[in-house]
Amino acid sequence: MVTAPPTSALVVFALVAVAVGLFVTEVVSPDVTALSVLVALVLLEPWTGVGPQAALSGFASPATITILAMFVLSAGVQQTGAIRRLGALVAEFVAGDRRRLSTAIVAMTGPLAGFVNNTPVVAMFIPMVTELADEVHLSPSKLLIPLSYASMLGGTLTLIGTATNVLASDLLDELVGQSFSMFSFTPLGVVVLLVGSAYLLLVAVPLLPERIEVVDLVSEFGLEGYLHRVYVRRRSPLIGLSVAEAMEELDVDVDIIQIVRGEETLIAPVDRTIEQQDVLTVRADRDALDAFVALGALRRLPQARVTERELVEPEGLGTLVEASIARKSALAGETLRTAELRRRYTDTVLAFRRGGDLVHEDIADFEMSEGDGLLLYTTQETVDRLRSDGDLLVTEVARLPNHEETFPPLFETKAPLAIGVVGGVVALAALDVLPIAIAALAGVVAMVVGGVIETREAYKSVDWEVILLLAGIIPLGLAIQSSGGAAYLGELVAAAAPALPALVVLGAFYLLTGLLANLVTPVASVVLVLPIAVETAANVGADQFAFALGVTFGAATAFTTPIGYQTNLMVFAPGGYRFTDYVRVGLPLQLLLTVVTPVAIDLLYSV
Template sequence: MVVVFAITLLAFGLFATERVPVDVTALIVMVALMVLEPWTRISVEEGVAGFSNSATITVLAMFILSAGVSRTGAVQRLGARMATFAGDNERRQLLSVISVAGLPSGVLNNTPIVAMLIPAVSDLAREGGTSPSKLLIPLSYASMVGGMLTLIGTSTNLVASDVSARLLGRPFSMFEFTALGAIVFLTGAGYLLLVGHRLIPERIEATDGLLAEYEMGEYLTEVVVTDGSPLVGRPVETVDGAFPADVAVVRLLRDGREVDDSTAETSIDDGDTLIVRARPDRIQRLISTQGLSITPTDVSEAALDDSSDGAAGGPGEGSRDSDPVCGPRTLVELVVPTGSSFVGERMTGTPLEREYDVDLLSVRRGNDLLHRRIEGLVLDRGDTLLVHAPTATLERMAADPNVIVARELPNREYRRAKLPLAVGIVLGVVGLAALGVLDILVAALGGVVAMVLGGVLKPDELYDAVEWDVIFLLAGLIPLGTAFTETGAATLIGGLVAESAVYLPALGVLWVFYVITALTTAVVSNAGSVVLLVPVGVATAAEIGANPFAFVLAVTFAASADFMTPIGYQTNLLVYGPGGYRFTDYTRVGAPLQIVLSVVTVLGIATLWGI
């Protein structure tokens, strides 16, 4: 038990400090358990069993099924209807976001749903005159409580079902806890509509363009095209190519208004103003070589008011001739999700720069806006990047699983003709598993096969659809849960928790365990909490003579309820940057919700299953 506790503390430390990625931490745990087999009682076969575990494979299949639905544009279609219904009424906007994020999360993985809805919700907020901050935390929270509607709503449910089957011989059925999930969902939705939205600060002004939102005024320079400049007469759409690669032409203004860069007929005139980001030494060189002059005033408000389009870009002498990307450029936010291959990489040399030809202007990391020396910055999960990108590359970026384009692309191509088939496949998986015709694992894998044979997904898209960090996290931590049971560590901790029964009734002990799980999730992750604490919950129930299944359910629901931090649940991290939030915003909004749901969930378990 001492050895297992030591490995667990190591894992907690690595999870909390993020010295290495979470999936690597899980692999370290797995290897340590096998190397120390005489003490951990985890053989090689048991150590790698997480990779063949039914929960792990089912989670993998659900990622692919979710990706198949997303390829048809189903979620985006829901987003469009959401915008039509909501208009500029903030209450309707909030209700739409909660419904569109929460209900589909009952049958599809909630992380990709949030990733797909961030652009639509951000656009909905700005077009309706609402701060995006007011809608993005509700987007995440709604997806979290919506995931508790069915067995397949989150990976947490599937893992808990597998552990429950191993320890109690009682896995979850498809709609095992739908009644309680509906109560939790309605409670969460009511809280967000009546209380939560009042607690969310407007970190981003509804009227701010992206340049103003990222406070770029101090880091941009206005230069004026003078008479005799080689730029005069040049098509606007090629102006970006006239400058070196480390100079970003963000806007072109004429008489205080932005010049449309979409037509080759428009040319640069004497007196036009360029808004550029470049080092001071580079600015001085451009002045001498391109016939430019620096305006004596700060960057004008016209440069900061509108985020719709940037300056043009295209082939030109001296820098981007060899780049195949040309045409108009635009400002856009990019979110680096958990599991992205860009995490740990410097911006220079990544596909963002090499393949998509983006100019990095600023980085939002937590509470901080970073502007200086950002080219060499090591990217981290949750970073939100303000970039100046060719419009021609946006669709390819939107299809890249390593980055989320936080803006709806109206011309993005979807396999809309496959929408009925994709939805039918998912409903078929749910129905076959719910009726007991097929095991959920078999039904989910059959759905994957149907997606490929039906043309919803191409074979090479299967691998990009899977969040491999989650798969390795599950596979690496499942043996740790087994070690807790085999060595008696779970029984020891369960006995200690059971001591609270001296002062509390069984219902109180169940609530304490819910709280312990919720706090653990903030450090370890939701799936990790389930793997570690379900065995402890079963042992606690045995010590006090309570219903062990009630404790399994308490752990399952609490592990999906980390509302108080942006790092304990992936969807919270995804909206962190686009919402401009501070760490404490999650505590302010999430703590009351956490308390309310802890009471509602525990009372619901006691009523529906007994203690």
């Protein structure tokens, strides 16, 4: 018979309920919720058993340190161009074959994500995938969710595959004095990756709808009726004005994006001066165009159809760029008017895409949100700034047909050094020469000293929200344990399911963790469920290590929502997806792995 829970456990359960509610509703950001939980644990110390020192232990946790270092190591590999070079090799392998393309994406992304943080892997692969999909006349909607899912599955191959793995190892060590080694996950991870990859290739790719048609970016964003050319006549009042002054003077919803002047084609930054006989390429709806022509004493050129090629050619001056609002971008909640995007980047936003909806009118006052897609016209130089600043995720850059990206000789770059450093970190940790946190920090030092990444870029590469989330949420796991909450729930599960095999109980914990991961992030789901799962394993006579594996792998299955994991959100706009697409493809995969993973754990580790 299970006794009533202690008062201390009830207090912690109430705190958990409030935290889960805040995580789900995002009334405040997850990192702020986590730090609020940390403060509440100390204020309620008589019940939680967590004092100031224990509450701050998350900041000194090996998990937090390791994850911080892995962000920098991944950014170092990315900056060397190694992943873009890999994309060029894939393009050669694909050679126009659709099946080869989908196979190459899944087969390459999974193993790579086992050793390099999957977020930058997906960020670098999105442009490659969209361009290669265009070459084989396949909708990118067929490939981008599989790209995200493959990266999540690949993260289960090694300890450093995801932040969640490192955190789970640290928690397990605190709970039972046993932690995961570098390759503890690998046998099970290989099974999960193979099963998941087979599902992605045989089921997901055929099942996904073609949300985005295989067309150029102008057509993809529905801009055929919104791009026009006008001629600057001799008596136009715009002559001598800068582009910014002209648009302010006429005060209509028009953007001047390009100037054709004789044999020259010029991108139109706000300080470019308009001259007589210029041909202006403008973005405007029909009414705004009529007003612009009338007020500016211009002449419309109705036969001049503006295509992607005409905007990109001559190469090197201007280009079309598809991007999306990055997770936790400073642009979220801003409008083009308040963010002054054109002045910051010398670009013009031509249209927005939110899910399957396109926005062409009054875009200056459109409030941007995470995951929104944008079509920009800008310079090639600005593309590099967009990639490095982090507020926008570049997902496709328009290029002329038969364009081939050139790379310097491999050994004239820092790529071999960066890859060698990551390999060294893995080897040092795997051979128990150094703890993983120390090995990862040594790798960061090696990359900075070796010139792979600058100190300023290293700091920028860290997702500080994740670090604060970890540091704030780790003490909650300690409170669940020290308050008696984990022991009580473990007894409750054991008493409620005396006739159930341990394998079924493991499957239930796997499914619970996966469902929570879709709502409150994988990190939070592990902190909430792992102490209870370990305690339950002890109560039912099962292996605690096996149950910890089940929870850790369950957290990697946030497949059914775009917000469950950040790579899902990253592909949302480029793929033109709807929320239901993740449920349609992700839920069957999640249920499939709910059966496969516990059975594989039992066969490999004996539940």
